[in-house]
Amino acid sequence: MGDARQYHDLSSPFAMKRGGELHGARVAYETWGTLDANRGNAILILTGLSPSAHAAANAADPTPGWWEAMIGPGRAFDTDRYFVICVNSLGSDKGSTSPASIDPRTGEPYRLTFPELSLEDVANAAHEAVHDGLGIAQLACLVGCSMGGMSALAYMVLHPGSARTHISVDTAPQAQPFAIAIRSLQREAIRLDPNWREGAYAGDVWPDHGMSIARKLGVITYRSAMEWNGRFARIRLDADEREGNEPFGFEFQVESYLEGHARRFNRQFDPNAYLYLSRASDWFDISEYGDGNVMRGLSHIHVDRAMVIGVSTDILFPLEQQETIAKGLEAAGARVEFVALDSPQGHDAFLVDIENYSRAIGGFLQSLL
Secondary structure (H helix, E strand, O other), X not given: OOOOOEEEEOOOOEEOOOOOEEOOOEEEEEEEOOOOOOOOOEEXXXXXXXXXXXXXXXXXXXXXXXXXXXXXXXXXXXXXXXXXXXEOOOOOOOOOOOOOOEOOOOOOEOHHHOOOOOHHHHHHHHHHHHHHHOOOOOEOEEEEEOHHHHHHHHHHHHOOOOEOEEEEEOOOOEOOHHHHHHHHHHHHHHHHOHHHHHHOOEOOEOOHHHHHHHHHHHHHHHOOHHHHHHHHOOOEOOHHXXXXXXXXXXXXXXXXXXXXXXXXXXXOOOHHHHHHHHHHHHHOEHHHHHOOOHHHHHOOOOOOEEEEEEEOOOOOOOHHHHXXXXXXXXXXXXXXXXXXXXOOOXXXXXXXXXXXXXXXXXXXXXXXX
């Protein structure tokens, strides 16, 4: 398997919103399709907390990506027409500079000496990669999913005129108490694992248990109660699938499902990077740009057109938050389409309900041409 990742070296020092700076930092990205002569057909995708820049297969890396069914010739993100870019978030360990990276000034991993990370930093790093690295002055469309949707709002506020249109997918203008509470518990699970060692884990000493609990909490909130009921009901595990004589061991299929998810995630994502990106999501608040008012904050975003997609079963980023984004962008002068889907999959619907998301996003992007 090849590596399709390309890298943009960020300006050095790269100043961070909350203070501090990075030296010799970079972000990883991947691309699909061909940039036209006017550099006017570029789409940038900003991701959720854990995905890499590998959103789909390409010549250098044919393995399926996290949004595989959406990107390619004739798909929603039609690479016969558009040049699609996906940037790995600053702070993520999937190729970009993160707490797991080596600090050039010490020769040791940053760990908790990494500067406080905000989604504005994620946005600024992605903008540098697009504007300075690829020479794209204005995106045809900026797309943000989940955490990436908040990063996209920051991108457009901080860099006016950088995108003609916007697609907002299952996101929010600010973190709400429920989402903050869940992420706080996830971070606490990691920090209370004795193997976390104040961020100084290494080798075989790894906060596996804390990361496992954090992932399970996440998966529970990414889906809806409707789906949990329909999928698992109260089905119990067969006797040979249970945990022997262990007291309070797994008994129900849903417990085993969560354990499988946790095992697949563990050691695939750096715990300190998880902590930093999780906290950055809690800190984000578009109202900072509007004297404490969300609508005033959104009024600074000027795009020609926008599509805002949400799901009625999303408990992490509720539909009313996406309605607020739609109203704010519309009040600021954009022509906005608001799409409320009834997908049973909850927050994760954009990764699962490809048919409905493909129809909405593909239709919007076709109408731009």
